[in-house]
Amino acid sequence: MNDFPFLKNGGDHLDLLLATSEIGIWELDAATGLALRNLRHDQIFGHDTLLDHWSAEIFLGYVFEEDRERVGTLLETSFNDGIPWSFETQIRRADGVDRWISANGVPIFSNPGQVAKLIGHVIDITETKQNEDRLKLLSKELNHRVANTFTIMHSMIRHASKKTSTIDEFAETLTERLEALARSNRVLVAKEAERSSLHDILTMELEAFAGWQTRVSITGDTHVWFSGEASEALAMIFHELLTNAVKHGALSESTGEVAINLTSGVGRQILIKWIETGGPPLPAKRRTGIGSTILKNAMREEGTVDLDFATDGLVCEIVVHNSFLKETPDKPIEPSTPMLTDDARVSDGTLSGQQIMVVEDDPIIGLDIADILRSRGAAVSGPFTTVANALQAIRKTPDAAVLDVNLGRETTEAVALQLSKHAIPFLILSGQLDSSDLGGGFGGASMLSKPFREQDLVNRLIRLVQ
Incomplete structure (x- = not known):
């Protein structure tokens, strides 16, 4: 008895399978x-x-x-010898197009x-091979950037330690430059992993200096x-x-202004001129610091x-050689969404009496967050490193979280859903670009990108619990 009556017309189903699977x-x-x-074969x-x-x-001719x-x-x-075989190879089609x-x-x-015949199939795997090549390239580029980032951080620490006189000054200098690195990374991965626009770079940096944009003109x-590499350097x-x-x-100075002029140079060079006017007179003799070192060598x-x-x-003149230049995309770049800043400061506020739950699987980051919140008067539960422990802690109804x-191989979306169910406000910390990349359970929550400034973290939480 046939348990699968629809297979009586097996030839039709086989034809459909071959047609939809693109198999020759x-x-x-x-x-x-x-x-x-x-x-499909031909x-x-x-x-x-x-x-x-x-x-x-x-066949071999292709x-x-x-x-x-x-x-x-x-x-x-x-x-x-009568043995099966399989292979992958590149071919040049009859129309001159190269495929895998x-x-x-x-x-x-x-x-x-005695072999009477060979039977087999052939599949076009060009897209798969291109994706493999792209992943290899991205992996290589990622390894390169990570190595460079650690090297840059090491140099920043070494130079800042020589050029600063107090611990607070050292910490502030180092934090600012690490934030610049983080912002440049967000530009690098925003739309295409291998290139960024000067528009995005300038927008990103100007948004980080809220309040001064109106005094910076760009032509x-x-x-x-x-x-x-060029985008990172320019950032x-x-x-x-x-x-x-x-x-x-x-x-x-209140009367000072900055003009940024962009022109095309020889070949595909881009010339960028930074001109400051209306500021205080510059001293004739200057101490060379890490800022000047970065500018001259970036x-x-x-x-x-x-x-x-x-x-x-x-006056700063920047020349970008054609080896850094990429083709302009067909579509104009849309203005980027403004980054959240701490311009609406509540720096005189505290978290005194507030119970804050911290969910973070990195022990150093988790302890740092806990220390920051305790220094502002909060009672901290955690940091919790697993979803199960975090869900258990919600039963104590914290004021905010x-x-x-990402906690290892799991996400905190289930925690977010439970917090929302109990009307407990929460702040998302993530290295991802924006909340649209996250699961639906995080929808509508305030988000702070890593790395973050201490004051930004505190201000966001104060606004959540007020």
Whole structure:
């Protein structure tokens, strides 16, 4: 008895399966050397209709020359020894397009030890191979950036320790530059992993200096895209220039202004000129600090940075060589969503008497958050490193919670749902770009990106519990 009556018309189902799975099938006769195929097989090789005939020799003509001997040997061995085979190779289709295919075949015997034919299938795996190559490239780039980031951090610590005189000054200097690194990373991964626009870089840095944007004018086309390395360098450079302008330069005076002019240079160079006016006179002799060191060396051999500490204001000329330049995208870059800042400060507020639950699996970050909150008068439960422990702690009904999104292999979405159910406000801490990347359970919650400033963390929680 047939348990699957719909398989009585098995040929129709097989045709549907082959059509929807994009599989080309073939059958190669050992005696004639000719092959039968379905239409999809020949389409994979760039033909709209079935060719009059097909053979192993015709097939090998599509295979990249460097792979022909290997693939031909597999076919010959299968005929002679009666063993299955499989391979991946690049082909050049009839229309001149290069693709990747995966092919598999097994021998069919007419008599013991005598191969009558080979049957098999072929699949176009170009997209899969491209994704593999992209993942390898991204992995290599990630390793490179992580190594560079740790090296930069090491250099920052060493230079800051030499150029600062107090622990507070050292901490402030180091924190500011680590924040600049974090912001540059958010630009690098925002839309495309391998390039960023000057528009996004400038917007990001200006938003970090809330209150001064109206005194910074930009002329020229900022919709120019650069490699990840150049973007990171430019983010650090503009951070240093803005920091210096706010602390010591044009933006430290109410009448001071900054002009940023962008022009195209020889070939595909981009020339960026930073001009400060209306600020305090610059001293004739200056101490060289880590800021100047970063400015002069950030572009490495791929660009130049020239500083002119003129009496009436700093002039910085940046040249980005064409090796950093990327093609401008077809669509104009949409204005980026403003980053959340702590411009609405509540720095005189405290968390005294508030019970705050902390959920964070990194012990150093968790203890740091707990210390910050206790220093502002809060009673802290945690840090909890698992979802189960956090759910248990909710029974004590804290006044608010701080949630890391990812705890090892699990997320805190279940915790967020329970907090919402009990009307307990919570703040999300995450290295992700924005809340749209998170699960639905986090919807509507306030979010603070890692790394964060102490005052930002405190201010957000004060607003939550008020």
